[in-house]
Amino acid sequence: MEEFRGNSVSSGVALGNIAVFAKEESEPEKKSVEDTDKELKRLNDALNLAKKELENLYNDAIDKVGEENALIFDIHKMMLEDLDYIENIEGLIKDEGVNAEYAVFATGELFSKTFADMDDEYMKARSVDVIDVSKRVIRKLTGKAEVSLESSEPVIILAEDLTPGETINLDKSKVLAFVTKKGSSNSHTAILARSMNIPALVNVDFNLEDLSKFNGKFAIADAAAGKFYVEPVDEIIENARKLEAELDSARAELNTLKGLENVTKDGRKINIFANIGSEKDVDAVIENDAGGIGLFRSEFLYLGRDQAPGEAEQFESYKEAIVRMAGKKVIIRTLDIGADKKVDYLGLVEEENPALGYRAIRICLNNEGLFKTQLRALYRASAFGNAGIMFPMITSVDEVRRIKEIAGKVREELILEGKEVGSPELGIMIETPASALISDELAKEVDFFSIGTNDLTQYTLAVDRQNEKLGGFYKPHHKAILSLIKMTCDNAHKNGIWVGICGELAGDLELTETFVDMGIDELSVSPSKVLSLRKAVRNI
Missing domain, CATH: 3.50.30.10 (Phosphohistidine domain)
Incomplete structure (x- = not known):
């Protein structure tokens, strides 16, 4: 053995x-070429074929692992569109007269080493992705099939x-x-x-x-x-x-827990919902018997494309999820882009500290046209079932009042146009210490809170949650985090609104009893965790 x-x-x-x-797969042979224009055309054709293949992989992955995880292949596609990457390959072909296969290989090795030498463990892992996309292009140039x-x-x-x-x-x-x-x-x-x-x-x-x-x-x-x-x-x-x-x-x-209530031995009930990335993930929600959708991450409609989705496309996506949930609540978060989720067409510039920068509701409030398009789609879709709209990265009452003003005007415009609209609940995410600390005031403005514990933890502890070197300092069970959650829950109930948790802590079984004791009304987790969480609740 x-x-x-x-x-x-x-x-x-x-x-x-x-x-x-x-x-x-061996290193491509380095060859000299005389017709560099021909070689550049070969490169361009191979890049287009690789992008098409990645689009097919993305669609295949949606069915297998869901929209959020399928995004991996959209990220690979964006790597193939990176100007620094493309210009380096083209420069080797034009300046050194080498064949496209070798130029792609050399560029992939260079960029991969750059990532591998970084201190951040997450960025180190991206070195493999650069090699993967480079090999994909090389296969298109050589005509070889993937192993x-x-x-x-x-x-x-x-x-x-x-x-x-x-x-x-x-x-x-x-x-x-x-x-x-x-x-x-x-x-x-x-x-x-x-x-x-x-x-x-x-x-x-x-x-x-x-x-x-x-x-x-x-x-x-x-x-x-x-x-x-x-x-x-x-x-x-x-x-x-x-x-x-x-x-x-x-x-x-x-599996025997399907159809049973999420109720403790002494009769306390809690809603267990699911988090999804698109309407295609609803199958998993239904299969795992979730009571609703606590977080529909609408930003995945905006990623991996050349322009923002229009009202009609968004409407169909939100409507499908709402209709398929057949009266169960569906809470859709408005665009949460920025930080680690970037789109070129919004012209977002690189920031030294993007987690504290121009993201989420800050982008929406500065780009009302983008925001109103999404709100129009959301209000129209809400007419087809039990829906809620949730706004991320809130830090002040003024932000909430401005959001409500914009949303109210959008709804009135739709009614004047003769469009059918619903009356969705309006809620906010509590994911900054500021919003938790003023949750008593915020609760008077909205219908519900949803606590995003991932960001709440990193902002409260001043720890970048994507930096593995800080893993020992990222403590979601920290007393400060639990105190902010308890404060938020108490303030919500004092003002007659419900409160949920949609971050990673919602599925942390070590804290399930703590959250039930606090009076949390809803926990929203990945579909695969719904039944485990139900078991934990029923054993309290």
């Missing part, structure tokens, strides 16, 4: 034979690393687990593995030269313990099978 250790990025256990995912897995039975995939494209193209029914030599918890492949509910280990300490000898051997990937066993002894196999049975039993038990 051989035992290896790694980092778990997606929990679970898998037993089966190993299939080595070996890539035989794929060929297996007639489910297997444990063993590889040096896996790109997002390779991961999403795998037949999920044939994959028991991912085990890779490289990778990080921030890698897009890790994110996809979690979304696909496939056990995954990265940074596993096997030698690359041993890859071929492992092919076909029986193994166990224990992502719960962070261990990988090749040809394990009987005792290890027996323990793994017990764990596998326990996990299967736990999943089956959760």
Whole structure:
């Protein structure tokens, strides 16, 4: 038996034979070319083909892992449109007279190293993405197909690393687990593995030269313990099978909770809703028996495109979600763009500290045309069911009053036009210490609060939540955070409005009883966490 250790990025256990995912991609040969115009045309054609392929991957990924996670491929597409990246490739072709394949390879290596040398762990993980998009362009130039897995039975995939494209193209029914030599918890492949509910280990300490000898051997990937066993002894196999049975039993038990109330043993009830990225995610909401949608992230309609979506497109998207939820509440957050979510067509400039900069409601209030288009779509869609509109990044009462003034005028205009409109609840997100501290005043202006604990934590503790070096300082259970949540909840109820939580803490089972005791009315989590949260509530 051989035992290896790694980092778990997606929990679970898998037993089966190993299939080595070996890539035989070598460095393109550097050639001199005389007709650089012809080479530039080859490059342009290959870039267009790669972009089209990424669009197809994006649409495929929406069905497999949802809109939010499919955004990975939109990000890759944007990388292929990055002017610095393109100009560097073109410069090598024109100035050095090299072939397009080599120019793309050299540029990919240069940009990848730039990311890899950064201190921020999240940015380090982007180095793999640059290599992935560069290899995609090279394949279009050479006509080679992407490496794929060929297996007639489910297997444990063993590889040096896996790109997002390779991961999403795998037949999920044939994959028991991912085990890779490289990778990080921030890698897009890790994110996809979690979304696909496939056990995954990265940074596993096997030698690359041993890859071929492992092919076909029986193994166990224990992502719960962070261990990988090749040809394990009987005792290890027996323990793994017990764990596998326990996990299967736990999943089956959760399914028995469908249709039951979210009520504690002493009769206290709480709503458990789901967070989604688009109307296409409603299937998962219904499948997991969520009581409603607590956060529809409308910004995903705005990303990965050349211009903002129009009123008609937004209306159809919001309407579909509202209609399909059949009377259950659907809360749609207005555009929350900026910070880590950028769109070129809005002309957002680079900021030294984007988390504290021009984002979310600040953009909407400075661009009323953009804001009104979304509000028109939202008011029209709200006529088809039980809807709420939620505004992010609030810091003052004046902001809320201005929002209500704009929203009121939009609704009046639609009525004058003879359009059918609803009367959606209007709420705000409490995600800044300022909004929590004045929540008593804010509660008099709106119908509900939804606490965004991710931003509330980073702003309260002055810790960048995307900087892994600060992981030890990012403490969502910090007394200050819980005090702000309790204050917000008390002020909401004092003023007769309801309050929910839609950030990561909503699904933190260690805090479920705390939130119930506080009187939180609603918890909104990813669809896959709904039943686990229901179980936790019913056991209080």
